[in-house]
Amino acid sequence: MILPPVPERALTELGRTEGGPETLGLLVRDQHTRRLLLLRAVLDAAEAAGPRLLPAAALNRLHEDWALLEEVERLERAARRARGAAGPGPEARPVPGAGTGEVGALTGVFGPAGGVVSEPPAGRPARHADAFVSEPPAERATADENDQVPADRAPSPSRPPHRTGHNTSAPARPVPPPTGVRSLLLHPFTGPWARDALRGLGTATGPGPERDPGEPARALAHFGALAAVAAVRAGVSCAVRLSARDGVLTLPSLGALRTGCPGDTEVCLVHRRGRLTFRRPGEADVVVHVQSGVGAWSEAAAWTPAYALPGLLPGSAPVPLDDLDPYRTARGGPRPHTLSGPVTLDDADRKHWLHAWSGTAAALGLGGERRLTEAAALLRCLVPLSAPPGAVQGRAGGSCSGTRREAFGAVLSSAPATATAFAATLVHEIQHTKLAALGDMMTLHHADGEARHFAPWRPDPRPYDGLLQGAYSHLALADFFQRTALAARHPAERDAAWARHARYQEQVGAVLPALVGSGDLTTRGRQFVDRMVEVYERLAEQPAPRGQTARATAYVRAARTLWTQRHTPRR
Helix, strand or coil, X not given: CCCCCCXXXXXXXXXXXXXXXXXXXXXXXXXXXXXXXXXXXHHHHHHHCCCCCCCHHHHHHHHHHHHHHHHHHHHHHHHHHHCHHHCCCHHHCCXXXXXCCCCCCCCCCCXXXXXXXXXXXXXXXXXXXXXXXXXXXXXXXXXXXXXXXXXXXXXXXXXXXXXXXXXXXXXXXCCCCCCHHHHHHCCCCHHHHHHHHHHHCCCCCCCCCCCCCCHHHHHHHHHHHHHXXXXXXCCXXXXXXXXXXXXXXXXXXXXXXXXXXXXXXXXXXXXXXXXXXXXXXXXXXXXXXXXXXXXXXXXXXXXXXXXXXXXXXXXXXXXXXXXXXXXXXXXXCCCCCCCCCECCCCHHHHHHHHHHHHXXXXXXXXXXXXXXXXXXXXXXXXXXXXXXXXXXXXXXCCCCEXXXXXXXXEEEEECCCCHHHHHHHHHHHHHHHHHHHHHHHCCCEXXXXXXXXXXXXXXXXXXXXXXXXXXXXXXXXXXXXXXXXXXXXXXXXXXXXXXXXXXXXXXXXXXXXXXXXXXXXXXXXXXXXXXXXXXXXXXXXXXXXXXXXXXXXXXXXXXXXXXXXXXXXXX
């Protein structure tokens, strides 16, 4: 175990599709620790790879990058100590409810506070890889296609959320995101990069492209970009060698440089006083100026700045809208059929996202204070996807969204039609994020992966775990839209919300018997599902209008009939 067992209170809250600050902090801390352990696995694998798999030059570069990260963190710690008289800053504050102490420094080893103890192997310098020790957790992804929610206008933030028996006291301060070096090492896309690197180094299993002999060095070169960004953000002057992969050099949180060359190209980056200079033989220098927060600007057409949306809550960190990171979607392996591909945004696209985002916090709050605080605590970045076939941007015509288990904190989504649609997408995907994180910490069931269960939100049979994931997210949506309907002031908004509530409620009711009746549930898994049943029954105490309920019942009945016709073997 990385952390102590999940407390009963946390299991109860999560089973009710909610999460207080301590519970959310527990999930965040566990996932952050796993990310650092995964990074340790990459460093260990690189050290053990041997020159046939990883040339000495690539390993030496990895050592240099790690040393740069250590130096940056040392300076960050010194700066925090210098500010100590004024009290600890956000970066020094422990995650609420996540255990005692912080995860160890890069130059040390985990002690009792982190839950893991490591001793540096003999003959190997601790400065490279001995900060972390563990085997990487198993990889699993979830992805779903959301129903399109009505094109309502964004609700007013002044409207109080409906209260139906939950703890609705003033929300606590959200879990602060990591800063400095840790913000890069714990960024959602560090997980997919680490998986990719382990696969190239031959220590990861699972589906993926055939191994390229040069892939280990190419994958590890991305670590240099992380180290460079850490130095830039900390104001550390440096000159480093970086690699542009397939003609693009991406610097997370800053932007991307396009070299114009189709293959891999070495680029020299010099940083002095917030000014970046990219140099390549025979090419004009590209000068970039760093902005605070997210982004960097340049007059050169070869540079594309990173972009971020404002924080969901006043004073909270911006949310990157990341259309640049090479690891934002799966590389090489199969993509879930419900997801479209990544897209690069232009100015008009970004304005559309910002317009929808500007009302999302209010829409989330209308559907329950916890929905807003959960999103603020767990959402670390958004990845824009292309529109599904037949969909028209800004109109109600279908959308797709998903999460990746190895990219905790990231939500992938096509452009939202409205703020309410965006809020519903976040509610849906945050539930997947929470349940996937909980599944890493404890075993909820022992069901096999055979796809045999009916789910009215999917045309194909689902395995038990997929059924649980879908029911969990749809139950949260039923709660969200019931609260929205009860708080809505305008009849059109109220009717649209009731329609959504009725459909989600009926869909969940159709699968609860299969979930509850499974003999594969563990004791704590049964506790979890029982809490879901409690929420379903509570929602039923305030049903939608009869017409909405009748239409939802007919919809689910038709879906079951069609599914049975398609998937029942003929005799």
